[in-house]
Each structure stands twice: as structure tokens, then as C-alpha cells.
Amino acid sequence: MKHSFIDKYSYIESPIHKLPALFKIIFSFIFLIYVVLLKEAWWNYLIIFSLLLFFIFLSHIPPLFVFKRAGVILPFVLLVTIFLPFFKEDGLKMAIITFTKSFLSIIILILLISTTKFSDLISGLSKLRVPNIILMMLSFIYRYFFVLIDEAERMERAARLRSNQEGSKLLKTLSNIVGILFIRSYEKSERIYNAMFLRGFDGEKNECN
């Protein structure tokens, strides 16, 4: 199963896509640690950035896609660092460093998720001894959150069509939607368990792709 708009480039072919997931996970992690803890010098950032550009080129992912996605950190970075120059002497420099570090780490993550299928990522993590139950949770979220979002949106649209509510009434309506969503989720989990049980699920295996 694939959700094309969150990791839409993970199914294309390139030398980087062919690498084993475990290797990519470990490499990204080491790279991340290096970026966050590296010596704060502009040449260091330049080397990392050109390395990342090289990987993006190798993986056939459109660079614009990566940079657009990396833009999600901008609001948080601005919100936090906007005060830095006012209370510290080298505040401006620190703001730029913080921004660069976040930007580089996010590009590493986007590269990882865009070059690795979700199922490969999960099996890579299981080789790293991540507990089975956490991996099951991740797979379940990935598989079902679109189903639940659709359901929540349908209920919200229905509520809006019936009346135009404001303020505290809207809060109650939205809360009711969430409550019903939980009940429907529970009923869905019963049906899913029955289907999994018939296929031999005993609480241990998580291979289901």
C-alpha cells in the first residue's frame, strides 16, 4: 500500500534507492549527529550541504521538492530565533547557525524518507531491535490515518451542512466528532483483529505488506 503524497519519491529507481534500508538509516543517523554537534564553521556547513546536494542529484529527486518540504521548519525557527539578536551579543550569528543546522538535518530526513519505502524502513528499524509493538504502531498509523482523516472530514462536512455553528457550540460539535471517531476506530480495530486473526496473527508477527 502506498500513500503517494507523503513519500511519493520512495518508489522511483536510483542508486540510492537500491541501497539497503538499514545502511541508510544508520548513515542518516550518524550524519544527523554530525550536523547537530559539528564545529560551527561555514566551510563545514558548505561541505555538508554540497554532499547533500550530491545525494539529491544521485537519487533523482527534484531538488525543489526537497527545499519546499524543508520550508516547514521556517515558522518555528523564526518564532524562536527572532528574539535572539535582542538578548545576546552574537544573537544574529546564533540564529543563522540554528537555522542552518535545522535546515541540514531536515534535508537528511527528507532524503531518507524519499529514498526508502515505508515497509523497508520498518524492517530496517526492526533489525535495529526497535520493539515490535512500536513498529506495529507506526505501521498502523501509516496504514489507517488516511481512513480516519476521511471519516473525520465526512463527519465535519455533514455537521457544517446541517448548521452554521460558532464559538462554544462548534467546540462541542468538533468534540462529538472526535468521540464518535474513537468509537468507530474501536469498531474498526475489532474487524481488523478478526481479519488478522484469521490470517494467523498471534500478537508477534508484523510482516504484513
Added chain:
Amino acid sequence: MHIPDGFLNTETLILTDVISFASLYLSVKKVNKNIKPERIPLMGISAAFVFVVQLLSFPVVGGTSVHLLGAVLISILLGPFSGLIIIASSLILQAILFQHGGILTLGANILNMGIIGCFLGFLIYKILRNTPIGVFIACIFSAVLAAIFCAIELGLSGKVPLKLAVVSMGGTHIIIGGIEGIATLFILSIIKKVRPDLLELEKI
């Protein structure tokens, strides 16, 4: 507030990662001990449910909106240890798929949004004897404390002025926590009306 990578210094990173991943490990141990197989799909779907709840925006006065954390809600429904696993998984996936929050800062984010909400929130709810006012106070308390922790972590890393950040973040989150509290009460009351048996699920 999801803290991205690059914002926290090494000491804060190590401290928060150790606290969070140790708690997560203990929760996994606790939940894995005599778990029934049908609970795994239930927790999985609940994790997807929390993920969706965190995406819905609730209106506040003046056209602004907030989203719920769902930590207190899910702990009341399924128990604090299951709650922490669910919230942590949701945060991990948000970091991997949407880059909301970093990987090395996962510890800090799980501490702020998971451990405080699930453990402390649930504890307050239990101390106040499962009453509606207990739910409300648990929500406010966990939202304010989460914001204060976030401010302290950023402050210790020298990214924001500590006192100012603690006061302003904590202050605004009284309102956010209040809205989460009212919404959580409404959510629990409709579940009680439609399927009261779901409030009696096994709480681990």
C-alpha cells in the same frame, strides 16, 4: 510545540533522550507483559486516531485555532503506559514523514507531549478520583507543564531568554489547556452516551 533538530545543546539532548527512551522502554515492557493479541490492533488504530486528532484544529476566540494533544484523553481511555507508546509512535511518525520535530530531539518532544500528559496527567486524574474536574485540571496542568518544559529546554540551550519564555509559554498554554480540557470532557461524555463500555477498557 515540536522542537526541530539543531535547537537543543548536547547536554539537554542527552538528558531528555535518556529520560524519554527509558520511560518508553519501561512502558513497552509493562504493556508487553501478558498483552492480549486483540489489544495490538486497538492500540494501533488508537495511534492513528491520536494522529488525526492532532491534525484537527479547534477554534479559539479571535480566529486563531489550536489542536489537541490527546495525551490525557488516550491515557484515560487505554491507560498511561499504552498512552505513552501511542503518543511516542505518533511523534516518531510525524518526525519521519512530515519533519514536524527532529530525530535527536524526539526525547525532548516525547517528554513534553507524551510523558507529562500520559503519566502526570493520568496521575492527577486518578488523585482527583476520576471526576470531570479532574479531567479538566489534568489537561490544563499537562498543557502548561509541557509548554514550560519546552521553554526550559530551549532556554537551557541558550535559544530563548529562560524566564521570559517560561512565563509567556506557560501563560498562553493555560488557555490552550483549558480548551483541551473542555473538549476532552465533551469527547468522554459522548463516548459515555453512545458506547459506555468503551470507558471500561483494560487500562495498562
